[in-house]
Amino acid sequence: MRKLITALTLALSLGSFAFAAEPAKQATGTAAAPAMTAPAATQAAPAVPAAPMTAKAATTAPEQKKSFKANPVVTIPIFLIIIGVTMMVVVWSAKRTKSAADFYTAGGGITGTQNGWAIAGDYMSAASFLGISGLIALYGYDGFMYSVGWLVAYITVLLIVAEPCRNAGKYTLGDILSFRTEPKPVRAVAALSTVTVSTFYLTAQMVGAGKLMQLLIGIPYKTAIIGVGILMVGYVVFGGMTATTWVQIIKAGLLMTGAFLLSVLVAAKSGFSPLRFFNDIATSPNIIEHVQKVVLKDPLPVPGFDYGQRFLEPGLFLKQPLDQISLGMALVLGTAGMPHILMRFFTVPTAQAARKSVIVAMFIIGFFYILTTLLGFGAALHVTPQEISKVGKGGNMAAMMLAQQLGGDVSPFLGDLLLAFLCAVAFATILAVVSGLVLAASAAIAHDIYVNVIKDGHADQHEQVMAARVTSLCVGAAGIMIGIAAEKSNVAHLVALAFAVASSGNLPVVVMSLFWKKFNTAGVISGLVVGTVASIALVMVSPNMTYPKKVAADAQKTVTVLEKKQAEGGSLTDKEMKDLAKAKADYAANKDGKSMLGLDAPLFPLKNPGILSIPLGFLAAIIGCLAFPSRRSEEMFDEIYVRQNTGIGIAKAVDH
Amino acid sequence: MAEKQYDWSAIAKNPKFVELHRKKTTFLVGWWVFSTVFYFLLPIGAAFAPGLFKIKIFGRINFGYLFALSQFFVSWGIAMYYAHVANKDFDRLTRELVEELK
Numbered sequence: 001m002r003k004l005i006t007a008l009t010l011a012l013s014l015g016s017f018a019f020a021a022e023p024a025k026q027a028t029g030t031a032a033a034p035a036m037t038a039p040a041a042t043q044a045a046p047a048v049p050a051a052p053m054t055a056k057a058a059t060t061a062p063e064q065k066k067s068f069k070a071n072p073v074v075t076i077p078i079f080l081i082i083i084g085v086t087m088m089v090v091v092w093s094a095k096r097t098k099s100a101a102d103f104y105t106a107g108g109g110i111t112g113t114q115n116g117w118a119i120a121g122d123y124m125s126a127a128s129f130l131g132i133s134g135l136i137a138l139y140g141y142d143g144f145m146y147s148v149g150w151l152v153a154y155i156t157v158l159l160i161v162a163e164p165c166r167n168a169g170k171y172t173l174g175d176i177l178s179f180r181t182e183p184k185p186v187r188a189v190a191a192l193s194t195v196t197v198s199t200f201y202l203t204a205q206m207v208g209a210g211k212l213m214q215l216l217i218g219i220p221y222k223t224a225i226i227g228v229g230i231l232m233v234g235y236v237v238f239g240g241m242t243a244t245t246w247v248q249i250i251k252a253g254l255l256m257t258g259a260f261l262l263s264v265l266v267a268a269k270s271g272f273s274p275l276r277f278f279n280d281i282a283t284s285p286n287i288i289e290h291v292q293k294v295v296l297k298d299p300l301p302v303p304g305f306d307y308g309q310r311f312l313e314p315g316l317f318l319k320q321p322l323d324q325i326s327l328g329m330a331l332v333l334g335t336a337g338m339p340h341i342l343m344r345f346f347t348v349p350t351a352q353a354a355r356k357s358v359i360v361a362m363f364i365i366g367f368f369y370i371l372t373t374l375l376g377f378g379a380a381l382h383v384t385p386q387e388i389s390k391v392g393k394g395g396n397m398a399a400m401m402l403a404q405q406l407g408g409d410v411s412p413f414l415g416d417l418l419l420a421f422l423c424a425v426a427f428a429t430i431l432a433v434v435s436g437l438v439l440a441a442s443a444a445i446a447h448d449i450y451v452n453v454i455k456d457g458h459a460d461q462h463e464q465v466m467a468a469r470v471t472s473l474c475v476g477a478a479g480i481m482i483g484i485a486a487e488k489s490n491v492a493h494l495v496a497l498a499f500a501v502a503s504s505g506n507l508p509v510v511v512m513s514l515f516w517k518k519f520n521t522a523g524v525i526s527g528l529v530v531g532t533v534a535s536i537a538l539v540m541v542s543p544n545m546t547y548p549k550k551v552a553a554d555a556q557k558t559v560t561v562l563e564k565k566q567a568e569g570g571s572l573t574d575k576e577m578k579d580l581a582k583a584k585a586d587y588a589a590n591k592d593g594k595s596m597l598g599l600d601a602p603l604f605p606l607k608n609p610g611i612l613s614i615p616l617g618f619l620a621a622i623i624g625c626l627a628f629p630s631r632r633s634e635e636m637f638d639e640i641y642v643r644q645n646t647g648i649g650i651a652k653a654v655d656h
Numbered sequence: 657m658a659e660k661q662y663d664w665s666a667i668a669k670n671p672k673f674v675e676l677h678r679k680k681t682t683f684l685v686g687w688w689v690f691s692t693v694f695y696f697l698l699p700i701g702a703a704f705a706p707g708l709f710k711i712k713i714f715g716r717i718n719f720g721y722l723f724a725l726s727q728f729f730v731s732w733g734i735a736m737y738y739a740h741v742a743n744k745d746f747d748r749l750t751r752e753l754v755e756e757l758k
Contacts, residue, residue, distance in 0.1 A: 141720055145702060148727045152695040155731055158738065159684045159691075278716040313710050314702035314720055321703030328699055332692060355742060359735045366728040639664035645677060646750050648662060648757070 068391045068401065070216050074413075075420035082254075082424050083231065086247050086431070090235055093242035100451075100464035103240035104171040104443050105346040110245055112353035116360020119344050121248030122436040123150075123335075123361070124255060124368060126429045127208060127495065132369070134395025136376020137388050139295065139317035140281075140310075143376055146318065147369040149328045151362065153335035158358040161336045164514045164644035166345045166354035172440075173339050173506065174448035177513055180636035181521040187448040189528050193505050194339040194444035196532060197498050199482070201340075202437045204494035206483030209430040215392075216400070216423050225483040228427075232434045233476030236442070237469050241347055244435045251425070251432035252364060258425045259371040262399070262418070265406040266378030281377050282308035290385035291316070311380070323606045327496065330610035334499035337506030340440035351647050375399045382406065438479060442471040493544035493607065497535065500609050504617035505531030512621055514644055517637040519621075522628035527621025534616045538609035543602045548593025550601065555586035662757070672756065676749040683741060691734055698727060 093106075101107050110118070128150065135143030169175040174190035206225055213224035235243045270277035281287060291307040292298050295316050301307065310316070318324045335341060345354045379388060379398035383405055391397045403422045408415025446467040451459045459467065509527040512519040539545075562580045566572060572580065594600060604612075625633075642648060667673055702709055702720065709720030 141724075142702075144721070145698060145724050148698055148724055149695065151728060152691065152731055155691040155695075155734060156688065158735055159688045274717065275715040278721075282716045309710075309712075309716065309718075312716065312718055312721060314706055318699070318702070321699065324699040324703065325696065328696060332695065352743075352747065355739060359739055362731060362735050366732060370725070370728055636664075638668040639662075641677075642662070642664050642667045642673065645673070645680065646667075646753060648667075648754060 068215075068397055069218060070400075070419050070423045071416040072217060074416045075217055075423050078420045078424045079427060082250075082428050086231075086235065086243075086250065086428075089246045089250075090239040090243045093239035093246065096242055097238075097240045098465070099461045100171070100447070100468065102242070103465050103468045104343070104439075104447065106241040106245055108347060108349045110347040110353075112348055112356030113360050114245065114249060115344060115348050115353065115357035117252045117364065118245045118248040118347075119341065119357060119361035120364035120368070121250075121252035121255070121429075121432045122340060122344060123365060124252070124429065125205060125208075125433045125495075126212060126426045127204075129255065129259065129368070129372065129429070130212075130396045130399060130426065131394070133372045133376040133379060133399040134388070134392075134397070135317060136373060137379040137383070137398035138290075138385055138395040140291075140377070140380070141312050141314050142317035144373050145314060147372060149331040150335075151366045151369055153331045153333075154358055154362045154365065156332055156336045157341065158355065158362070161342070161510060161514075162345050162354045162358045163351035165342055165510070166348060166351045167647040168514065168640055168644045169342075169346055171343070171346055171447050172443050173342055173510070174444065174452070176342075177509060177524050178452075179513065179640050180519075180633045181513070181524055181630075184453050186521055186524050187452050189525050191444035191448040193501065193528050193532055194448075195441050197339055197501050197506070198437045198441035198444075200494045200498040200501070202434060202441070202479050203482050203486055204491045204498070205430060205434050205437070206479055207486050207489075207491045209427075209434070210483060210487065212396075212426055212430070215397070216426070221487055222484055225480055228430060228434065229476060229480035229483065231431055232438055232479070233473060235431070235435045236438045236472040236476065240468070241439060244432075244439050245347060247428070247435055248432040251428040254421075254425045254428055256364065256368060258403075258422050259368055259375065262403055262406065262422075263371045263374040263378070266374045266382070266402070269378070269382065269406070277374075277377070277381075278312065281381055282306070282312060284308065284381055284384075286384040286386060287311050287380055290380075294385070294389070320606070322611065323608055326606050326608040326611035327499075329614055330496065330499040330503045330608055332503075333507045333614060334501075334503030334610075337502035337510060338498075339444065339502075339506070340436040342510075343436075343440050343443065375402060378402055378406075434479065438472055438475050442468060442475045445475070446471040490546065493539055493542075496544070496608050497539050500535035500539065500613055501532050503610055504535045504613035505529075508614070508617040508621045512625075514640065517634055518625055518629065519637075520625045520628065520630035520633035522630070523621045523625030526624025527617055530620030531613060531617025535609045535613040538604050538613055539607075540597055541599060541603035542607055542609065543605070544607050545595045545597075545599075545602070547595045547599065547601055548590035552587050552590040552593070555583040555590065558583035559587060667753075667757065670753065670756075672749060672753045676746065676753065679749070680746055683738070687734055687738065691731065694730055695727060698724060 096107075097103050099107070128147075132143055132147045135146060137143070165176060168179060172190070173194055174187040177190050178186045206228070209228050210221040210225045213219045213228075214221050219227070235247055239246075267277070270280055288307040291311050292301050296307070296310070344357070348354050348357055376398060379395075379402040383398065383401045385395075388395050388398045388401060391401065400419055400422055403418040404415045406415075407418035446464070450467045450471070451457060451464055455463075505528045508531060509519075509524045512523060512527070558579060562572060562576055562583070565576075606612075701723070709718060709723070711719045713719055713722055
């Protein structure tokens, strides 16, 4: 029966890709058009790597001078190989998934090294490898500086949460938090928070996936979402944590291989000399022109100013220090509060293995971000920022274009092959990340809410696994529907929002329940609720939202400039005529509008709420438990403290 | 399947546990604070001391690039050092404690 369903899933997903090749041709022209009207198009440069992806999809529409697409003859077979291999993993792991522990934590039988690769695979989203190399290609140094926080975040994971969580928890965030508190309300709130964070992150990933597949191989948006969705549901429902882990490991391996190969090609171009590489960048006429005209907007070069060197200095992209610091706080603390990352520590048998897995992950992730420097700067040098921005304003295609070009220098086939390989990596990346999220969300619903709140913990293994499978199916289906519904909305802020909620809601209560004796039920609930609500509320009134009055003002400016030019007798180009018409329409549509919450302008000036919402989360948690002290929680502190430090009494790993 | 019952507060008062706990806390909090301060020097420095970041060190490679790169090596260094200390000291103390309780 199970094999039959697996085969059916496989057939369906393959079918959706095969079918996709056909309507793609006419879809590319029209699919981009509705995006023009999306408010996202007028938003300023985004602050998260996921952001350029959506901004770009919206802005490529008006002028599609250059068509950039993978060669389907090479790409489709590589996709099929990846889907085939991962499906084999699912069939293999489905046989091993019998108990709830198997489903949620692969029976605790993953080794430290395997888990390290899986953490890296779970964490490095398509946005980080496409987005960060794109940022570097267009803005130089700031793109590289941006990537640092994503690695440093793991120091907090390593030193503060990984080992205690492995020793204190079982399957979910709720397990850690309900240890010495009232289990029912705490589990319910923890599950709600997990589902919230996972939904934000999942929506951003799904929309990114749809747009990326549409752009790269011409699969229509909806088909791409449904294809990715069916595969992710297949992995999670049948293979549980074992299949998800292996998909993540395979993806991390592919990603590192792709990034490494491409970096070697880039380094070879400069004779493997870093000095020559940086000299080539600073003296490249294309980069000099890009920095002068596009980034710094100097109409004429300032005599004696070294525009090439400026590309290697900070301040071209990240212009608001406070926003930058706020994002840094959310990254450094939020990663440790991400439910899908926390969940990975329950898959290893001991605290030692948890420690080892974080260290392995840190080396992979760090090495990868260092490679993105080569990819990003290499793309600026060899593809040129001009060509990259023609394909997408956020620069998301930089690494892809670099692959095609450097491979193409050797032979056109190699160019297509490298590009196809990177497309496949992007695809595998999305699958790995979304599977991890679906698993974390369904564990929260099935294990925390269904088994422990509704059934009071009285559910046999069969029922628990059944509940886990059914919730995964529902979460996956919801993910597909949200992905389709959010096609035209601006999801750029959702990744930042996920990190904000994880750092302001989850992290304070996790840290306090592990380390603070007086911590109790009231503290967990007030910390989680206030941290989550504060981050969401601050984002809703931040510059991330669309403020129609501002859009109208910008459109008005364009209209004034162009009409003045017209009045002075200058004739407008076709493109300017189009811009004028669009600006007029934008102005009319937006002049009386208000933001989603009825505001004319943002109330909170930063895109990242962390700097305010993290202290609020901590404060609420402290006030909550001081206001309602609990003797029982204090008495049980010794137990959780001894357990998390020594690992005494944790569930033993199951032998397969 | 009956789990052994431990007297948790007695273990918490065990000198071995107290020693383990003290050593761990000092080490973990200290290095966490160090790494966090070191990381925030990057965005704060880039914003408020851009002149420093522009100083060329090797050819066209400037201080800013080397500083950002150093973040990776410092993070790895802390991770390796922690693994070394934990494998040597913390795990040994934990093992001794668990043995004693058997």
